[in-house]
Amino acid sequence: MIIDRLYESVEKKGHVCVGIDTDIEYIPKWVMDKNNSIEDAIFEYNKNIIDATLDIASCYKVQIAYYEALGISGLMVYKKTLEYIRNKKAIVIADIKRGDIAKTAEMYAKAHFEGDFESDFLTLNPYMGLDGIEPYLPYVKNKEKGLFLLVRTSNKGAEDIQYIDTKKEEKVYSVVGEKIQQIGNECMGSCGYSSIGGVVGCTHVEEGIKLRSDLNKMFFLIPGYGAQGGKAEDVALYLKEGNGGVVNSSRGILLAYKKVENGEKNYAQYAREEAIRMRDDILSKLNVNN
C-alpha cells in the first residue's frame, strides 16, 4: 500500500509536502531570460526546487491548474515535472480535485494513474457522491496508488456547503469524513492508515482535535500552512504520534527567496532553508502535543 511508503517518508523526513504550484510570476527574471521558452524556464525552476528539497520533503504536491492555464505546452511541463519527481523515487500528489462518476471517473483514473500524467496520489472532490470513487479503487488496491478526498477546507466559502448543519446535528463535512473513512477501510496499510486519505485545512482549533480523533485511520493532506495563515501549533493537532499527515506549503517555500535581498540568485537554496525551518517548526510543536 502506497500509504506505507508515505508514512515511512514522513518518519524519515518530517511532514513537509512541497507544493510545486509554479506561477510564472514566481520565476526569477534571470531564469526566465536564460531559457528559450516559458515552459523551459518553469521546468528548470521546478527541477531546482525539487533537487534542493529532496531530503526534506516527505512528498510533493503539484497543482495541475497552474499548468492547465498554459494549455498544451503547460501540461507538457506538468508531465515532465511529475516524471522528474517519480524518477527521483519521491512521492507525488497530483492536486487535480477531479470529481465525476461512472465512465467519466474511470477516464480520470486512467488519465492520472497511468500514462502521461501518472502520479502516486490524486486529490478528488466527493460532491457528486462516493460511487464516483469506485473506478479509482482497483488502482488503490492493486497498483500502489492513493487518494486524498476533500473533507473540509479552510477558505471562507467552506461554510456554504461543508459547514451546513445536518438534521442529526453534525456538519456536512463530518458526514463526508465518516463515509470516506468507511471506504478507506478496504485499503488499509500496515502503518494503521488507509491509502484513501482526506484533505483537511488547518484552521479552527477545536475542530482539529475532533476531526483527528473521529477520523483516526485517515491520513491527512493539510493545506493552509504559512502563506495561508495556518501555524505549526494548529497543524500539530491534525497529526498523530508524529505522523498521520503531511502539511503542504507552496508559496511559502517557492517564494522564500523574495524575503532576502537579492535572494533570486539562490532561490532554490532559500526554498530549502524554508522547508527545513517549516519541518522543524512543526516537529517542535508535535513534541509539545504528543
Add this chain to the structure above:
Amino acid sequence: MIIDRLYESVEKKGHVCVGIDTDIEYIPKWVMDKNNSIEDAIFEYNKNIIDATLDIASCYKVQIAYYEALGISGLMVYKKTLEYIRNKKAIVIADIKRGDIAKTAEMYAKAHFEGDFESDFLTLNPYMGLDGIEPYLPYVKNKEKGLFLLVRTSNKGAEDIQYIDTKKEEKVYSVVGEKIQQIGNECMGSCGYSSIGGVVGCTHVEEGIKLRSDLNKMFFLIPGYGAQGGKAEDVALYLKEGNGGVVNSSRGILLAYKKVENGEKNYAQYAREEAIRMRDDILSKLNVNN
C-alpha cells in the same frame, strides 16, 4: 450575456445538447483503420458528428476526461474539437467539473476561458464553497462566458452529500441551488435566465417540479436522458415555457449507429437521426406540460 445566445439557440433548434464524450471504443473500425493515429480518428469522428448535428444541436458538451485519459495527444484533440465547434459558431460547454478556490480557481478560469482550451460555458463543482466562483465572474460579466454549477446529480451516490437533510429540513442540494441562483442574479441575461446555470439530473419527478419553481431564473444543463434512463416526460418538468434548459445525450447519439445492422458506415447520419428523434420527443412532452 452568453445565456441569451444559448436561449435563442434553444428557441431555434430545440433542447438537444450533443455530448462529444468520445471513447475510442465508440469509433467504428473503418474510421480507425483509415487514420494514422487514434487521435486523428477521434477528431474525424467528432467532426462528422458535429457536422451532422449542427442544425439540431442547441449546443455541444465536451467531456474533457475522455481526452485527458489519452494524455497530451488526447488534449490536443480536445483543443481541436472545441475550436471546430466554435468556428462553426456553435456553443460549447466544457464539462470539466473543476472546483477550487482563490489563485487556483483563477488558473482554471484562465485555462478554460482563454487560450488552447477556450470554451463558452464550463461546468464547476461547488463543494469547496462559492468563493471559488468569484475568479470566473469577470469572464461571465465582461467576456460572454457562462457557468453551470453542479446542483443535483442523478447517480445513486448523490444521496451521500447532496441529499443530506439539513437542520432546516431542506436537502443540501436545495441550499446549494439557492446560493448559486443568488450569485447568478449578478449575471442576468435579457432572456430572464442567468449566465450562471445549474447541472440538474433528470430523475425524481416531484423534485423536478420543485427545483424548476424554486430556481426559476436558473438555466439547467440536464444530463441523464436516454442511455442514463431519463425520459422526455421527466426532462420536460425541468424546462419552462419551452426553454430554460438543455438536455444532454452523449452515448445515445454517438452510438445510435450500433442499433442498426451495418450502421457503422453511416454513423454520423444515425447520430443525426437520433438527435432529431430526441429533439421531437422532448418537444412533444413540452406541449403537454406547458
